[in-house]
Structure formats: structure tokens, C-alpha cells
Amino acid sequence: MPLKTPEEYEESIKREVNLYMFGEKISRFWEHPYYQIIKPSITTTKKIYELALIDEYKDIMTTTSHLTGEIINRFTSIHQSIEDLLKKVEMQRLLGQKTACCFQRCVGYDAANALYSVTYEIDQKYDTKYHMRFKQYWKEVQKHDLFVAGSMTDPKGDRGKRPKDQQDPDAFLHIVEENDKGIIVRGAKVHQTGFLNSHRALVMPTLAMREGEEDYAVSFGIDTNVKGLTMIYGRQASDKRKLEEGKIDVGNFKYGGQELFVIFDNCFIPHQHIFMNKEIDFTGELVNRFAGYHRQSYACKTGVGDVLIGAAALSAQSLGVANTSHIKEKLIEMIHLNETLWCSAVACSAKGFKRPAGNYEMDMLLANVNKQNVTRFPYELVRLAEDIAGGIICTLPSESDLKNPDTSKLLEKYLSTNSILPTEDRFRLIRFIESFAMGLTSPSYRTESLHGAGSPQAQRIMIARQGELEKKINLVKEILDMK
Numbered sequence: 001m002p003l004k005t006p007e008e009y010e011e012s013i014k015r016e017v018n019l020y021m022f023g024e025k026i027s028r029f030w031e032h033p034y035y036q037i038i039k040p041s042i043t044t045t046k047k048i049y050e051l052a053l054i055d056e057y058k059d060i061m062t063t064t065s066h067l068t069g070e071i072i073n074r075f076t077s078i079h080q081s082i083e084d085l086l087k088k089v090e091m092q093r094l095l096g097q098k099t100a101c102c103f104q105r106c107v108g109y110d111a112a113n114a115l116y117s118v119t120y121e122i123d124q125k126y127d128t129k130y131h132m133r134f135k136q137y138w139k140e141v142q143k144h145d146l147f148v149a150g151s152m153t154d155p156k157g158d159r160g161k162r163p164k165d166q167q168d169p170d171a172f173l174h175i176v177e178e179n180d181k182g183i184i185v186r187g188a189k190v191h192q193t194g195f196l197n198s199h200r201a202l203v204m205p206t207l208a209m210r211e212g213e214e215d216y217a218v219s220f221g222i223d224t225n226v227k228g229l230t231m232i233y234g235r236q237a238s239d240k241r242k243l244e245e246g247k248i249d250v251g252n253f254k255y256g257g258q259e260l261f262v263i264f265d266n267c268f269i270p271h272q273h274i275f276m277n278k279e280i281d282f283t284g285e286l287v288n289r290f291a292g293y294h295r296q297s298y299a300c301k302t303g304v305g306d307v308l309i310g311a312a313a314l315s316a317q318s319l320g321v322a323n324t325s326h327i328k329e330k331l332i333e334m335i336h337l338n339e340t341l342w343c344s345a346v347a348c349s350a351k352g353f354k355r356p357a358g359n360y361e362m363d364m365l366l367a368n369v370n371k372q373n374v375t376r377f378p379y380e381l382v383r384l385a386e387d388i389a390g391g392i393i394c395t396l397p398s399e400s401d402l403k404n405p406d407t408s409k410l411l412e413k414y415l416s417t418n419s420i421l422p423t424e425d426r427f428r429l430i431r432f433i434e435s436f437a438m439g440l441t442s443p444s445y446r447t448e449s450l451h452g453a454g455s456p457q458a459q460r461i462m463i464a465r466q467g468e469l470e471k472k473i474n475l476v477k478e479i480l481d482m483k
């Protein structure tokens, strides 16, 4: 059975990489003091391997590969049914509940599912061999239970200009050379989730390319330690709190996301790892399908929301206001918003359909509605949690002061509330809510909800395209007997 243990996974990503962090090159990152900052993100991805081995979660976390017949981690699966699409969102909610952060695996999962059908359709039109190649590549991923990141490459330079018109041609990743063994690519990915923690990545274009932009119409798989790759670790709010002795001030000290800036400087990609090479007419479909799957994936935020609601409710209890009517109302509102997010995640999965390649896809309109909701509701959820928690989330002294004999008794005396939580646990809870509100424990709950899987306007464009306004107008005409 190709399922890695969490420990095997952790060992497998200890490879030398070209990584920079706080101005230092740290190739053997697991031996560097900054590992303390990176580690929560690895504990998070380890959790995915851990839950896949626990009987209680096997049904959600694993499935049978349609390529090999073996039991695999669901994150390496290609959806074979509506049930698979539903289990995907259930898994994402579960992981959000278990980690309260971005668990980093969705992007590659979504890229694989989009590439599965798009490569099939390119082959149908151009008699190419991408689909077979992709299946071969993905069998390897399943066999070794690999973590694959997803990269819709995106510095994008001047957003008002096409890729070919940019001052720097590398603003969009492109092919710089082609030979009988493969291609050489150059470009970058500004916002890259989990690249250091992953074994491979699937790279895709970020726009529907047009004539004259063929070199930008490229998609491929790449190992995360190949020659030419540079990673620069993304800075997070208060990240250096993780270097301090105590854990309380970090908030969510166990788990966290991971963002990097990744540069592809003349990376060689062999033919067998190329899944699109200049087929401009399929770039739009690849972008839309990947974005659709990924907008479905924001089901994760419902799981994170469950934890935030729990934190707000516990905070209300610890302040002795849990039975006050306006607090009850605010908690109901939080649940209502969070479950509304869940409704759209479930709906876009339940209304999925089968592609000619044989795999299943979510409903595009509902997936875009789901992500549009995610660009808004988490802001309100955090606002309500901040309201319930009180101003202390941005004024609380440090853990060191709580532990200092000179000040601990004073903090104990004035910050104790009732018997629900000892003062030290109150500190933990306040810091935990702070981490949602102020964007600690990478990445920011709110900004990631806003821009991850595309900024709000990207979903509105898709909603406009799929909204069938003419059909709605015709409904009126039919009822009113208009010609």
C-alpha cells in the first residue's frame, strides 16, 4: 500500500534546496535555527499523512486509485464520481478543523485534476501524447505518496499588458529554449504555498494565451530541488515569535501554512514531464478548470471557521458573557456565515459532472460563488470573534511577562476572570484569536481567503459568464407572453 508514515514523509523532504530566509542561504533547512519557524508548516502537512493511516479517517483521507487499484492518499486522487467530489470537501473541512490553518496540499491536487481532463482534450484535437504522459507521471506520485504543489505562475508585471508586451519577458513564465530532450523554462511564482514541503510541483500558465504568446502556453511537472530553482521564504506577521522560548505568544503554535517566492531560472524539463507545449487554445480551459477546482477547495475555510467559532464561544464563557443575548446572536451569526460557506462548497461538489476523460469536475458557477463567499465571510467571522474576545487581543502583555516573578502575580490578579479558564490558558486563547485577526501563523486567514484561488474580481468574471442572464430574461418573457 503506497501510504507514507508521517515520519517517512518528514525524512523524504529533508533534501538540499536553494532556499533563502531572512537574508541567509539555508540549503539544509532542517538543521538551521530558522527551522523552528518552518516546522509548524511541516507538522501540518505531516497531519495529512497521519490521518490517512487512522481507521476513523480512512474513508475520507484515502481512496482507491483508478490508475493502479491501490489505496492512495485522497490528495493524490483523480475524482471518479460525485461522491469523490463531496469527500474532497469533507476532507478539507476536517483538515481545517484539525489544523486551523492552510494545510498546503489542495493546489497540486486541483492542478492534477484539471490537467487530467485538459491533457485528454488536447490529445483529441492535436493527436499529442500528453494524457498518457500525465497518467504515467501521476502513477509515480501515487506510488510514492508524494506531496505535489501547484503553481499558476504569476508575477504578471504590469497587469494592464499582455505577457508578450511586458518590459521583462520573464514576468510570465515561458519557454526559452527547446531541444530534442525537452524544454528550458524561465519565470517565477510569487505566492507559492508549501513548495519547500513538497516533492514535486505542477506548473501552469496564469492566463488564456493568445497568438504570439505560444512560449507562455506551457505546463509541466518539476521536482522541487532541481537545478535552477530558488526559493525565498515568505515573511509572515510576527514570524520571529516562533524563535522565542515560550509557545503561547505564537497563538497556533503547532500548525501553520507556508508561502514562498519561487524562481525558475533556466530549469530543464524533460519531454515526459511536459503536459502542454504551446497549445494556446487550451490555456483558458486549464486556467478555468484549475481555478474552479481550487475555488471548490476553499471548503477548508469552513473547517478553520469551526475552530474560530469555538474560540469565540470559549472566550465568551471565560468572560462570563456566554448567556448574554447579543453574544448568543453573534455566535449564531458566525455559525450561519460558516455554514453558508459550507453550503456552496457542498453544492458545487454535488452538482459535479463527468468529463470525456472520465474524471469528475465540480459545477463551475457554484465553485466561483463558493470562493466569492470566502472573499467576504471570513472578514465578518473575524470581526465578530474580535468583538466577543475584547480589545485584549491587541494589548495583552507577552508570555515572558506572565512567567516573570515580578509581573506574573499582577497579571494573574488583574487578568483572571472566572473558573472556566486559568489565566495561562486565557493567554493562549487570546493569542489564538489574535493569530486569526492579525494574520499570524501564516498565511493570513483573511488575505488568503481574499486572494488565494484568484482575487474577487476573477470569480465575478466567471459568475458573469456562467450566470445565464439571457435565460433569466427569457423566463420573464415567457411568463408575460412577450414575443
Ligand SMILES: Cc1cc2nc3c(=O)[nH]c(=O)nc-3n(C[C@H](O)[C@H](O)[C@H](O)COP(=O)(O)OP(=O)(O)OC[C@H]3O[C@@H](n4cnc5c(N)ncnc54)[C@H](O)[C@@H]3O)c2cc1C
Residues within 6 Å of the ligand: 107, 150, 151, 152, 153, 154, 156, 159, 160, 191, 192, 193, 194, 259, 443, 444, 447, 448, 451, 452, 453, 454, 455, 456, 457, 458
Ligand atoms: C496566501 C496565498 C497563497 C497562494 N498560494 C498559491 C499557490 O500555491 N499556487 C498558486 O498557483 N497560486 C497561489 N496564490 C496566488 C493567487 O492565486 C493569487 O494571489 C491571485 O491569482 C491574485 O493575484 P495577485 O495576488 O498577484 O493579485 P494582483 O494581480 O496583484 O491583483 C491586485 C488587484 O488588481 C486587480 N487586477 C489584477 N490584474 C488585473 C487586470 N488585468 N485587470 C483588472 N484588474 C486586475 C485584482 O483584481 C486585484 O484587485 C496564493 C495567494 C495567496 C494570497
